[in-house]
Amino acid sequence: MSFTHLPWRRPQAFDDRPCVRDVRVDLSYREFGERVDAAAEQFAALGVGPGDVVATMLPNRVELLITVMAAWRLGAxxxxxxxxFTATEAGFQAGDSGATLVVTADTSMTLGDAALLDVEELASAPSGSLPPAETVPGDLALLVYTSGSTGRPKGVMLDHANLEAMVASMGAAIGIGADDHCLLVLPLFHVNAICVSFLTPLSVGARLSVLERFHPVEFLNAVETLRPTYFSAVPTIYSHLTALPAEVTPDVSSVRFAICGAAPAPPALLSAVEERFGFAMVEGYGLSEGTCASTCNPVHGIRKPGTVGPALPGQEVAVVGPDGEPVPAGERGEVVIRGANVMRGYLNRPEASAEALASxxxxxxxxxxxxxDGYLRIVDRIKDLIIRGGENLYPKEIENVLHGAPGIAEAAVIGGPDPVYGEVPIAFVSATPGGAVDVDAVLAHSRAHLTKVKLPVEIHVLDALPKNPVGKIDKPTLRRQLTAAGVQEA
Structure with missing residues (x-):
């Protein structure tokens, strides 16, 4: 394994190339490596060593990346x-992970037994006291916590071999090269941003620019000014970009492609982005448990709208029936994944690990x-399936239709209780910026595209749909609101 994404394993030719920047700093590969060594020396002096866990609780900034690498430099x-996160939420993750040190901008927060280090006190000049790094493929590298929308978050254990496999797989799929420049806008507490936007470009000597937060106009200004060649985002971000007034016409000619992931995107949205901005849109699919991505439509090649593409290099993707056996092409079943990118399991959750990694x-x-052709189409989550009078309804199909209705920015469909049918589809929608939703028009549009049993029996218009920390629509919250009969229409 090459591990060229690690500063202490980088080719010497990378040294003077631009590496990472944000609004505060702009570092070459050599300078980034020096900052990593300095932080690692500081962590070692605070007692961090091989097998420990370092937590970083920061917004998107270069120091977050330095902190992660410094932990790895020590074998942590x-x-x-x-x-x-609140102190309760952050305290759970710090405690569950066994973190001995938390690097943060808020040292007033008590996080269990972990020591706190103010990010402004992070060392920047190494003394050269570190021994040579010994990065072992099987050593734990990342503990990425699931969103916890259905219970306590679980720590996904990813080792260095998982990360190396993901970097190689993604790099080959998108054809990343030393002249590429990634604009990172997704939150760095999520594995998508870490693997696709950070580790993959670093593995080939490419450049990374980090944005702290997303704002549509500011984002496009950054594209025009910084001239990135690619970025990765979620459907909500693309919805905001396409909703901008027509007079907003930035120069985005440097972008050769953009990736859409983390949540299903309506095909119409991807087409609207391509038509307005002119760069290729590739939709991918994956889980934190698979170290981020497992399929993606090709940047160069056949892209099939409505699919998330074929398996990435080095991975296997299959669709299986209830008996665990693969089903024929064109038939529905559970998506399963195999490859060196698959997690080692959930931290301290042996039963959940065994269930997730069965067979x-x-x-x-x-x-x-x-x-x-091996292109995957995601139909829905198994747990989101609506069974109406014995008939299986897939919310994603209904949501795709709703997205095509006038004035709809976002849509989510869940199953609501019904005394006759058991469950019926209920829709929650939000309007495009500055617009309004005509419920009668939405229902008329739905009737033209859906059979009667699939029509939402209720459409609730909200100012905004609830999201979990990684930007996915939070259906458990919608179900709780529905159960409490507390839905308020806008």
Whole structure:
């Protein structure tokens, strides 16, 4: 394994190339490596060593990346904590992960037994006291916590071999090269940002620019000014970009492609982005348990709208029936994944690990269909399935139709209780910026595209749909609101 994404394993030719920047600093590969060594020396003096865990609770900034690498330099693991978490939420992750040190901008927060280090006190000049790094493929590298929308978050254990496999897989899929420049806008407490936007470009000597937060106009200004060649984002970000007034016409000609992931995107949205901005849109699919991504439509090659593409290099993706056997092309079943990118398991959750990794495959809990060319279409989550009078309804199909209705920015469909049918589809929608939703028009549009049993029996218009920390629509919250009969229409 090459591990060229690690500063102490980088080719010497990378030294003077631009590496990472944000609004505060702009570092070459040599300078970034020196900052990593300095932080690692500081961590070692605070008692961090091989097998320990370092938590970083910061917004997107270069120091977060330095902290992660410094932990790895010492043979420790890193766990990124959402900086918007409360003390209770952050304390759970720090305690569950066994973190001995937390690097943060808020040292007033008590996080169990972990020591706190103010990010402003992070060392920047190394003394050269560190012994040579010994990076072992099987050593734990990342503890990425699931969103916890259905219970206590679980720590996904990813080792260095998982990360190396993901970097190689993604790099080959998107054709990353030394002249590429990634603009990072997704939160760095999520594995997508770490692997696709950070580690993959560093593995080939490419450049990374880090944005602390997303704002549509500011983001496009950054594209125009910094001239990135690619970025990765979620459907909500692309919805905001396409909703901008027509007179907003930035120069985005440097961008050769953009990736959409983390949540299903309506095909119409991807087409709208391509039509307006002119760069290729590739939708991918994956889980934190698979170290981020497992399929992606090709940057160069056949892209099939409505699919998330074929398996990435080095990975296997199959669709299986209830008996665990693969189903024929075109038939629905559970999506399972196999490859060196699949996690080693959940931290201190042996039963959950055994269930997720049964029969040597990662069981995703997603319903999908593989076509004859191996392109995957995600139908829905198994747990989101609505059974109406014995008939299976897939919310994603209904949501795709709702997204095509006038004035709809986002849509989510869940199953609501019904005394006759058991469950019926209920929709929650939000309007495009500055617009309004005409419920009668939405229902008329739905009737033109859906059979009667699939029509939402209620459409609730909200100012905004609830999101979990990684930007996915939070259906458990919608279900709780529905159960409490507390839905308020806008």
């Amino acid at each position: 693991a890193a766990t990124p904590i959402n900086p918007s 040597g495959w990662l069981h995703t809990g997603d319903v999908g269909v593989l076509d004859e």
